[in-house]
Amino acid sequence: MQQEEEPKHLGKVRVPHVLTVAGSDSGAGAGIQADLKACSARGVYCSTVITAVTAQNTVGVQGVNVVAEDFVREQLKSVLSDMHPDVVKTGMLPSPGIIKVLCQSLKEFQEALVVDPVMVSTSGDVLAGPLILASFREELLPMADIVTPNLREASALLGGAPLQTVGDMRSAAKSIHDIGPRNVLVKGGDLPESSDAVDVLFDGKEFYEFHSTRIITSNTHGTGCTLASSIAAELARGSSVLSAVKHKDIEKGVQLKCWLIVDVIGLVQSKRYVGSALDYSKDILIGGGRQGPFDHLMKLKHNALPCMRRPFDPSDLLMYAVTDSRMNKRWGRSMSDAVKAAIEGGATIVQLREKDTDTGDFLEAAKTCLEICRRHNVPLLINDRIDIALACDADGVHIGQSDMPACVARTILGPDKIIGISCKTPQQAEKAWIDGADYIGCGGVYPTNTKENNITVGLDGLKTVCLESKLPVVAIGGIGISNVRAVMELGVPSLKGVAVVSALFDRECVLTESRNLLRAIMDSTKAVK
Ligand SMILES: Cc1ncc(COP(=O)(O)OP(=O)(O)O)c(N)n1
Ligand SMILES: Cc1nc(C(=O)O)sc1CCOP(=O)(O)O
Ligand SMILES: [Mg+2]
Numbered sequence: 001m002q003q004e005e006e007p008k009h010l011g012k013v014r015v016p017h018v019l020t021v022a023g024s025d026s027g028a029g030a031g032i033q034a035d036l037k038a039c040s041a042r043g044v045y046c047s048t049v050i051t052a053v054t055a056q057n058t059v060g061v062q063g064v065n066v067v068a069e070d071f072v073r074e075q076l077k078s079v080l081s082d083m084h085p086d087v088v089k090t091g092m093l094p095s096p097g098i099i100k101v102l103c104q105s106l107k108e109f110q111e112a113l114v115v116d117p118v119m120v121s122t123s124g125d126v127l128a129g130p131l132i133l134a135s136f137r138e139e140l141l142p143m144a145d146i147v148t149p150n151l152r153e154a155s156a157l158l159g160g161a162p163l164q165t166v167g168d169m170r171s172a173a174k175s176i177h178d179i180g181p182r183n184v185l186v187k188g189g190d191l192p193e194s195s196d197a198v199d200v201l202f203d204g205k206e207f208y209e210f211h212s213t214r215i216i217t218s219n220t221h222g223t224g225c226t227l228a229s230s231i232a233a234e235l236a237r238g239s240s241v242l243s244a245v246k247h248k249d250i251e252k253g254v255q256l257k258c259w260l261i262v263d264v265i266g267l268v269q270s271k272r273y274v275g276s277a278l279d280y281s282k283d284i285l286i287g288g289g290r291q292g293p294f295d296h297l298m299k300l301k302h303n304a305l306p307c308m309r310r311p312f313d314p315s316d317l318l319m320y321a322v323t324d325s326r327m328n329k330r331w332g333r334s335m336s337d338a339v340k341a342a343i344e345g346g347a348t349i350v351q352l353r354e355k356d357t358d359t360g361d362f363l364e365a366a367k368t369c370l371e372i373c374r375r376h377n378v379p380l381l382i383n384d385r386i387d388i389a390l391a392c393d394a395d396g397v398h399i400g401q402s403d404m405p406a407c408v409a410r411t412i413l414g415p416d417k418i419i420g421i422s423c424k425t426p427q428q429a430e431k432a433w434i435d436g437a438d439y440i441g442c443g444g445v446y447p448t449n450t451k452e453n454n455i456t457v458g459l460d461g462l463k464t465v466c467l468e469s470k471l472p473v474v475a476i477g478g479i480g481i482s483n484v485r486a487v488m489e490l491g492v493p494s495l496k497g498v499a500v501v502s503a504l505f506d507r508e509c510v511l512t513e514s515r516n517l518l519r520a521i522m523d524s525t526k527a528v529k
Pocket of ligand 3: 398399400
């Protein structure tokens, strides 16, 4: 009997999807490249139909090569007929013919439409002439769910009178609405003499003003594309929210403008996102021109810090200092003072293990500790708290068997962060390896007062785990200057060092204890060789 074929979509999740129809920017600050990054940052898939290839950098636009209309049609057909995006977002549309082709395709497929009427680049280069303007007005705008002109574009769409006040923006929004789009967002980022940035939305009935603090930066290339893409992404994500809101309100018998609610929320979120990315990117340097790109994913600076993070090196586990807030309190020192002293005494890796510190205080202290660690090229891990590790961009986390599963932590933290897992058995060590951990902590080697109800595995238990482990091992639990030799002299290659809490931090002078312990570790490793 022939087996029935399993439906291809079974068990798969459909993800929100924006198609951008725009030009490529070789400098990657605007255009297709900005749209891809913005959608990715907002958690939405982005497909691309390229209308033109520009030679462009932070100085300006040096050249434009328009893609043939037929080939734009072919790209549109490929994406729309197969991938069914939720929203189409347009950017640079360099010829009336391309606008016509796009409008024909959109009529066939009926997706929601966000139009960013790109006419003048932020460097001042004109990207669309009068014929294109006419096509925008006559063909594309009447189909748009939302159009997002800046002051110059709004002025161009309406015959050229400059917009100088919020009042002018309101009138312009209304006049553009008369052309046919359902919503008009006039962006006032360039409005003269205003301390905050004001955007005006008109939905055909009411005006909404969105105020945000103006961010003083020259890294603004691609802001318009990014905002429009982000709005498209929010719309793509919101299609299910929309039906949920509708359903709830029909049940309550309340009349609500559902589309607008979703859209206004989406706009606020989009503006907030662009503001955060601009603020983050104020001090990044890419290119020598007047207007640089910004960092859509807000990650680039991490790699540019003076002490760059390096890949995990198992020999970092040699003397692993694990902090304890109660001990620091007892001895009247801050977390960062304790960390600094341990590092100066030779700690090769640090873990912040703070069981009773408030989240806000923990985060601030972690940032300070991270600066110290980066300066000394010592990795900093956070115990249990993946949120804190992410928030301060620590080098990784240490988690136990009852904490978040390591494979989930790996998904959240990505491939570059260090993940350590506590293991007491070879089976746990095997699972840690499968789950993508970088090292395991094995203990308690000796009884300890630092961790309540901790099972002691002894030197034998440690040795068994080390012999089976495919990952490097650090020993923990009751280890100090008096017994470190016995641990290190097990001489199993996977055993890379010892992790200690009280032997360093429940002492008067962390620096002295660290130096002495390191000397003892070094002596015992020499003895093993
Ligand atoms: C290096 C190292 N090894 C083991 C542990 C213990 O982690 P866990 O089992 O999650 O217990 P808590 O530390 O969270 O009490 C560790 N922290 N570090
Ligand atoms: C945090 C921790 N984990 C352990 C384990 O066995 O997994 S023992 C332990 C406490 C270690 O503190 P001290 O060095 O003061 O004994
Ligand atoms: Mg834990």
